[in-house]
Amino acid sequence: MAQIVGFISQKGGVGKSTLARGLSREAAHGGLNVKLADLDTQQGTSVDWYRRRLDHGADPIFSVESFKSAAQAIKIADEFDLLLLDGPARASSATLEIARAATLVVQPSGASVDDLRPAILTFHELVKAGIPKRKLVFALCRIGTEAEEAEARSYIDQAGYVVLEGSLPERPSYRQASNLGLAVTETRYPQLNQRADKLMQSMADRLNG
Ligand SMILES: Nc1ncnc2c1ncn2[C@@H]1O[C@H](COP(=O)(O)OP(=O)(O)OP(=O)(O)O)[C@@H](O)[C@H]1O
Ligand SMILES: [Mg+2]
Incomplete structure (x- = not known):
């Protein structure tokens, strides 16, 4: 059975798809058999992104597919080492379904x-619905400064x-990479790639630890 990572948020545009693609890329690069399930059938942004990736000839390739629900995606989990659920925004029921299925639930947030x-x-609601707190983690995205990041960390810490570890700074280069079907670890700038990779690595550490 695959390990399952769910990317959720009520707010739109916070970085769910960006992180899901980044982790897919890094896990596939590390030799895992990865499936990225795009659960936003209306937008299909990760499926579109993957088409651009194939057009661009980027390596490694992995498998990206659109699914109606987390339940549908989980049916094929056995065939993979890692299944990533890229969730839709503003969908409480889908969010809960993803959280129930996932080994790890990542919620991106700005600072x-x-x-x-x-x-x-959103996390409080999931806990109330019976999701164990240990499954729930924040990923800081679109960060401006170190001071801003430190404040956000302390705010989340106080909420329990x-x-x-790691974060994504706000950079046009991440969007430019995405335009070409590349992940946040595949920009033209090694420093930005390293920064993104640290965040992906800390997701992998949570899964393995
Ligand atoms: N660190 C960053 N710096 C600059 N742009 C970013 C960064 N992270 C994400 N973006 C851009 O912000 C937009 C929204 O990101 P993304 O699609 O990952 O969010 P999402 O949570 O999946 O959105 P939705 O709720 O619509 O599914 C995209 O255009 C993406 O390229
Ligand atoms: Mg998305």
Whole structure:
């Protein structure tokens, strides 16, 4: 049975798909048999991204597919080492379904209180619905400065949740990579790739630890 990582958030555009693709790329690069399940059938952003990846001839390739629900995706989990569920925004029932199925639930968030407060409430709701707190982790995305990151970490810590080590700074180069079907670890800038890789590695550490 595959390990399953779910990427969720109530807010849209926080980085779920970006992180799901980044982890897919790194896990596939490390030799794992990876499936990225795009659960946003309306947008299909990860499926589109993967088409660009194939057009660009990027390596490694892995498997990206659109699914109607987490339940549908889990049916094929046996065939893979790692199944990543790229969730839709603003979908409480889908979010709970993903959280139930996942070994690890990653919620990306920006550093502002406007972003963090609802994100923490989302985790509170999952805990209330019976999801073990140890499965739930934050990933800080679109970070401006170190000071901003430190404040966000302390805010999340006070709310009683774990924040993954590493973070994604806000950079146009990450978007440019995405435009070409590349992951956040595959930009033209080694420093940005390393920074993204640290965040992906800390997800892998949570899975293995
Ligand atoms: N660190 C970053 N720096 C710059 N742009 C970023 C960064 N992270 C994400 N983006 C861009 O922000 C947009 C939203 O990111 P993404 O699609 O990953 O969010 P999402 O949570 O999956 O959104 P949705 O809720 O619509 O599914 C994309 O255009 C993406 O390229
Ligand atoms: Mg998305």
